[in-house]
Structures are given as C-alpha cells and as structure tokens.
Amino acid sequence: MNLAVYDMSGKQVGSYEIDPAELAPTVNKQLLHDAVVMYQANQRQGTFRTKSRGEVAGSTKKLYRQKGTGNARAGSRRSGTRRGGGRIFAKRPRDFGWRMPKKALRAATRMALAARLADDEVKLVNGLDLAAPKTAAVAKLLKALGIAEKTVLVSPEKHNEMLWKSARNIEGVSVAPVADLNAWTILQPRALLMTTAAIDAFRATVAKVVAAKAAGLSVARGVGRRTAASKSAAARAAARAAAIESKPVVSKPAASKLAVDRKSAKRAKPAAKKEK
Incomplete structure (x- = not known):
C-alpha cells in the first residue's frame, strides 16, 4: 500500500x-x-483502603439483650451488617501489575x-x-x-x-x-x-x-544472541562425554574368587590365636 x-x-x-x-x-x-x-x-495505583469491623470507631458492647425484645439478634454496632459498621472483607492496598x-x-x-x-x-x-x-x-x-x-x-x-x-x-x-x-x-x-x-x-x-529468528537466534534488547539454554545444554553434554572417555576402566574380581579369599582369611584367624 x-x-x-x-x-x-x-x-x-x-x-x-x-x-x-x-x-x-x-x-x-x-x-x-x-x-x-x-x-x-x-x-x-491500588492505594484504596477501607476499615474493617476491628478498625471502625465504636463500642463492642451488645446493643440489647438476646431475647425478649422482638428484634433480630444483634451484637456489636461495628458489625458489617449495620449502618456505620466496618466493611466485610475490607479493601487493602494491592499491586495490580x-x-x-x-x-x-x-x-x-x-x-x-x-x-x-x-x-x-x-x-x-x-x-x-x-x-x-x-x-x-x-x-x-x-x-x-x-x-x-x-x-x-x-x-x-x-x-x-x-x-x-x-x-x-x-x-x-x-x-x-x-x-x-x-x-x-x-x-x-x-x-x-x-x-x-x-x-x-x-x-x-x-x-x-525476523533475520535473527531465521538464523535460530533470540533477540534481547535489539541485539541477537544465542539462547543460553541450548548453549549450556550442549556444553554439559560435551563435558559428560569427555568425562566418560577419560575415566579409567577398573576390572572387578570375580565373585567366586572373593568368596574363596574370605574363607581363607577366616581359617587363618584361629591359627594365629593358637600360636599366641
């Protein structure tokens, strides 16, 4: 256009x-x-704040007795159900970001x-x-x-x-x-x-x-660079392969030979005690 x-x-x-x-x-x-x-x-901004029933001014004395008045049960005048009382689930400052x-x-x-x-x-x-x-x-x-x-x-x-x-x-x-x-x-x-x-x-x-994406690069603040995750993963794999190649191979003795050596050691111990 x-x-x-x-x-x-x-x-x-x-x-x-x-x-x-x-x-x-x-x-x-x-x-x-x-x-x-x-x-x-x-x-x-999130700077709003309202008072709960524990923060508004007023007495916590029971308004009138529980029975005999014909009115609904009532406690403190700070209750959130009464005019001038505190707010139920009072709002607090928060970050919306x-x-x-x-x-x-x-x-x-x-x-x-x-x-x-x-x-x-x-x-x-x-x-x-x-x-x-x-x-x-x-x-x-x-x-x-x-x-x-x-x-x-x-x-x-x-x-x-x-x-x-x-x-x-x-x-x-x-x-x-x-x-x-x-x-x-x-x-x-x-x-x-x-x-x-x-x-x-x-x-x-x-x-x-677009050019960086086509080349397999990631762009951060306008500058192309290789992703650190793929680079570190490749380095770890190469180090692991090199460690495996350089590790000497130790041959383990056969299980039957170990059993024979243990039996001979047990037989030799009583003989040593008799010599004493």
Whole structure:
C-alpha cells in the first residue's frame, strides 16, 4: 500500500510504500487484548483502603439483650451488617501489575502498528524539525491533515524536545519516539502521526527480529544472541562425554574368587590365636 507523505505545511510531497504484512503476517486480537489489559493494569495505583469491623470507631458492647425484645439478634454496632459498621472483607492496598513475555509484547507492538496501517489510520510526514517550541505550527499541521479534533500520537524517530514542548499544550496529543511505542500507545489514540524516519526505524527493528529468528537466534534488547539454554545444554553434554572417555576402566574380581579369599582369611584367624 502507498501512503501519502506530507510536509509541515500539510502539503503532499511524495508517497511511501509499505506492506502491513511485513510487520505482522497475521493480527492476533487476543494477544492485543492481553497486552492492552496488562498496560492498563500496570497504571492502576491500588492505594484504596477501607476499615474493617476491628478498625471502625465504636463500642463492642451488645446493643440489647438476646431475647425478649422482638428484634433480630444483634451484637456489636461495628458489625458489617449495620449502618456505620466496618466493611466485610475490607479493601487493602494491592499491586495490580503483571508482566507478559517480552516476545509476546514485541509481537503485539508489531501487530498493533500493522492493524493501524491496514485501517489507513497512520499519517506520514517527512520531518518534524522545529527550531523553537511552537504550538501553533503543530496545531496547524494537525488541522491540515484533518486530525485536529482527534486524540493523536506523534511519533518521531528519536526524542525531540522541541516537538514535545510544542505539542504538550494541545489537548489529546501525545509524543512518543519509536523506542517507546507499545501496543497500548499505538491502539489508544484515534490517529497516528509518524515521520518517515520513524517508520523506517521501526521496519529496521522488525527486519532484525525476523533475520535473527531465521538464523535460530533470540533477540534481547535489539541485539541477537544465542539462547543460553541450548548453549549450556550442549556444553554439559560435551563435558559428560569427555568425562566418560577419560575415566579409567577398573576390572572387578570375580565373585567366586572373593568368596574363596574370605574363607581363607577366616581359617587363618584361629591359627594365629593358637600360636599366641
């Protein structure tokens, strides 16, 4: 597919060819859902707290006698069944965060961008270089591209302080370089605005992952390396084989010979006592 490339004034200056299947041949919706839920769960503070019946103020004296009043049985006014009492199973601060495997998160990021490209929700510009912070320049660009009233993620190749300062005062606009992209940041806004250099960097990272996978390597932080598990297993097998080859072979005496030696030793002991 061909995407139009615009300049800072909003005029089309070229086109960019890309196939979404290059980033992800298939889009796993369940994987995207799990990744988004994980990122949202990690943003929860979990600082809530309520009081149990042992923490609320009030007397623990029985409200009235057990029988004879016609009322239901009642004990402490702190009971969770009474108004103003403590909460049953009171809430406590907790951490809702959890983590998915790194490979799954990287795959979800690629699938998310491939899905946005397939839905034609990505706008490309040839550059976002600003000499000084200028909110009006970014607002004018968004208006020219028709995404001014939407939530927008602006993604340059690297961190751009001038761009960040120019866009931070626009409601619904966030800035994140390619290295900070994930499934949640890509899927959450209504539109994406990327530079051609940024999408080139993303494609280069994907190509490195594909090449490493084809060569039987695992990728960690963008650098290919052999899996430690397979390497250590091969080393242990080689050491075990070398130990077996170098071990001397000791021949054991026959069982019948050992029995004869034991009998002769027993016969010799009484003779030694008689000599004394």
